Amino acid sequence: MSLGMIRLIAMREFVDNVKTKGFWISILLLPALLVGMVILQARISDAIPTRYYILIDQTGTYQQAVQQAIDLEYQRRVLQEFVSYLLANRKDRDMEQISADAGGAADNLIDTVDADQSGAIQDWMDNGGLDYALVLASPYLREDAPPFEAPDRLFLAADLPGEVDPNSPMDEIISNLRPYLNGERSISAGDSRGSLFALIMIPENVDRDIIRPGTLPVQRDGTPAGIQYWSRNLTDDRLPNAIASNINREIRDREFAARGVDANLVRNVQATRLPMNRLDPLAAEGEEAVSMADTIRQYAPVGFVYLMFFSLMQSMQYLLSNTVEEKSNRIIEVLLASVTADELMMGKLLGIGLSGLTTIGTWLLSFVLILALYQSEQMAVISQILDVVLGSALIPWFVFYYFAGYALYSGVFLAIGSLCNTLKEAQSMMMPMIMIQVVPLAIMVAVVVDPDNTLFRAMSWFPLFTPYLMMNRMASNPPMFEVIGTTVLLVVSIIFVLWLSGKVFRHGVLRTGQPPRIVELFKLLRIRKQSEAL
C-alpha cells in the first residue's frame, strides 16, 4: 500500500467534508444547543408567571396550615437559590472541597422547621437575614459576584370573586368558580389580575374523612372525600403536596393534643438525626468524603457517551454518503484504476476519521470560547465541571474508546456503503446499525447509577457495545479482567471487521444493481481468487 496515495485520498475526503457549510452547521449546533439549554433552564424558573390560588376553608381551622405551607414552599425556594448562588460565586473553585449534597442541607433545614418557626424564618428573611448571611459569606465569594436576588413569590392568594359565597354548598362554589378555573375569566389579586391557577377547597365536615390506621377510606357517592384541589395543571404537584403535608401535620398535632401528648416534644424527637456521610472506598485516604467533583466524575461518562455517539454518527453518515456518491457516480472505477481498493478504503477511513476529530476539537474549542466570552453563573458551573472532567482519568479512556468505536463502526458502514448504489438503499441498511448504537445511549444513565448490574456487565462483552458501555462504566473502576477482556475482544473484532469489510468493499464497490442478499454476501466472501488479484 502506498502511504502517499492513502494520504491523498484521506485529504480529499477530509477537505470535501470540511469545506461544506452543512458540516460546520451540524458541528456548531451541539454546543449552541447545550449553552442554549443551560441558559433556558435558568430562564424557565424566572418565566413561570405568578400563580393565583383561592383557598376556601369552610372549617375555618386549616387556613393557617395552608398559608404556612405556601410560605414554607417560598422559603425553601429562596434558600435553595441562595445556596446555588453561593456555590456558583464562591472564590474557591475546587469541587473536591464541596459536599456533593450542598443543596440537600437547605432542604433538611426547611423539612425540620416547625409551624411557628416558619414564621421565624420569614421574620429573619424580612429583617435582612439573607443580607447578613451574604456578609458572612462574602470573604468566600468572588469580588465580581453579582448581588443576590431573591426569587419572587410563586403562589399568591387571589381575591374571592364577589358572587361566590364561601359558605354555600361546594357544588355551587365550584360551578361559580369554574369559568375562572378553566381560564375563561381572569381573577384579581389586589392590584394585579391573572388566571386562577388552583382552588383549594376544605369542606365543612372534612374531619369525617380523616383516615386512621385500621379504618377504611370513606366511600361516598359523587363528591370525593377529603380536601379538594382543583387545577388545570396536572403535573406541577409542589403546591398540593406542600398543602397536604402541612394540613396532615396540623391534624396530627390535634391528635397528639387529644391524647395529651406534647406535639413539640414529638417533633423535637422526630427532628433528631445522625448525619449520613457518603464515602468512597476507592479514594485516597483522607479524601474519601464524596464531594461534588466525585459526583460530576461519576456522571461524566454520560457526557462522553453522548459525545462519542454524536461524533460517530456524523462520521458514519459522511463515510456512507461519500462512498455511495463515488459508487453512484462511478468515480470508483477511475479511483480503482489509480489506487488499490485497500488504499482507497484506508484513505477514506483516515479522511473521515480526521473529520470526526475536527468535530470533537471544534466542540471543545467552542466550549472554551463560550466560557471565556460569556461569563455568567451557569457558565461558571460548566467551566468547573469541565475542569473536573478534563482533570479526571477518563480522558485517555475516551480517546481509546473513541478510536476503537470509530474503527469498528466505520468498517461496518464502509462495507454497507460499498454494497449500495443509492443513499436510499444505504439508509435502510444502516438502520439496524443506528438502532444498535441507540441502545447504549438509552441506558447510559442507568449504567452510571448501577455500573455493576449483571446485564450491563454482560452487554459490555458485545463488541459493538463495548466502546460505549465500558466508557460509561469507566468512572466506577470496573474489574480489571473485564477491562482487559473486553478490550482484547474489541481489538480482535476491529481487526476482523476491517478485514471483512475490506473484502466486501473490494467486491461491493464495482457492484451494480440490488444490494446483495446475505447468502450472496457469503458467496462473495468466499471468492478468494478475485480478491487476491485486486
Place this chain on the structure above:
Amino acid sequence: MPPSVLTLTNVNKQFGDFRAVKDLSLSIPRGSVYGFLGPNGAGKTTSIRMSLGILAPDSGELSILDHPSALQVRSRIGYLPEEKGLYKKMRVWAIIAYFGMLKGLDKKTAKARSHELLEKYGLHEFAEARVEALSKGMGQKVQVLASVVHEPELVILDEPFSGLDPVNQQVLEKLIRDMADNGQTVIFSTHVMQHAERLCDHLLLITHGTKVFDGTVAQARALIPRRITLETPDEAGPLTSLEGVVNIVRDGSDTQRWQVQISEKANPQDILKKCFTEGIALSRFEYTEPSLHDVFVHLVKAEPATEEA
C-alpha cells in the same frame, strides 16, 4: 510490427451464467489509435475493465505495458470509464489535478498541467467552477482531461463520444489525434463508426463476447465487396464478362435496378466504359466505398446471436 502495449490471450469472463467475454485474444501495437467496436452488451467494457485490473479474468493471459497486471503500471495508464461521474463539490481544475496526483504527479505539476489542458481545450473559463455547475457534456470533457492529465503512455477511453455534441466531439477527436501525435497509444470504444473511421489505425470488433474482426480500417472495408448500383431498362448481364466483376444481381424481377459486386482490383471506370460499349442505357450509375457502418452491420448480423444478453 511495433511492440504491443496490451496483449490478451484467450481471456474469458463470466458473470453468473452469462459469458461476457469468450476466448478473446488481441494485441495492440504501441503508438496506434485503436478502436474497440461492438454493439451494446458485446463485452467491450468488461474487456477494458479486465485490461485495467479492475476485474480479474476467469482464465487467459494478460499483458499490459509488459506487466501481467495493470495495477503495477497504473501511473502509465489513463482511463475514462463508460459511466461518467466526478465529485460534484470540487472545482474543475482541482479535480483534474487530483486525478493527476493519484497517478503520481506532484502537486505543482498537477495544478500546472490541469490549467494547461483546460486552456488548450477551451475550458479555461470553467477552471474555478464547481463540477456540479457544469453541463453533462462539459463534465465529460473535464473527465477526459482528468484521465489524461498525467500524459500516460496508454490511454483507454470507454465510449468517450457518447453524450457530446458535434462541436465537442470534434474537440475530443483533436485531443485523441494530439495524443497520437505525441506517441501515446489510444484505445477507445464506441459504437459510432464515423469516429472510428476518422481516427483509428486499427479496429477490433466484438459481438457477444467474441472477436469477429481485428485489423486495419482498409482491411475492414475489404471485408464487404464493393458494389455499383445501376439502373437501366436494358439487360445488364453482359457486364459479367468483365474482369473484376464478381456477380450481378437484379433487385427483384420487375425493377430496373441492378447490384454489381466488384473485386478489390476492379476499377469502376472500366465498368462504366463497358456499359457504353455494350449500349446499356444508364439512368443511374452509383459507386460507393463501403463504410465502416456497413462493415459493422454486416459483421454483427453475420455473427449468429446464440446467447442473448
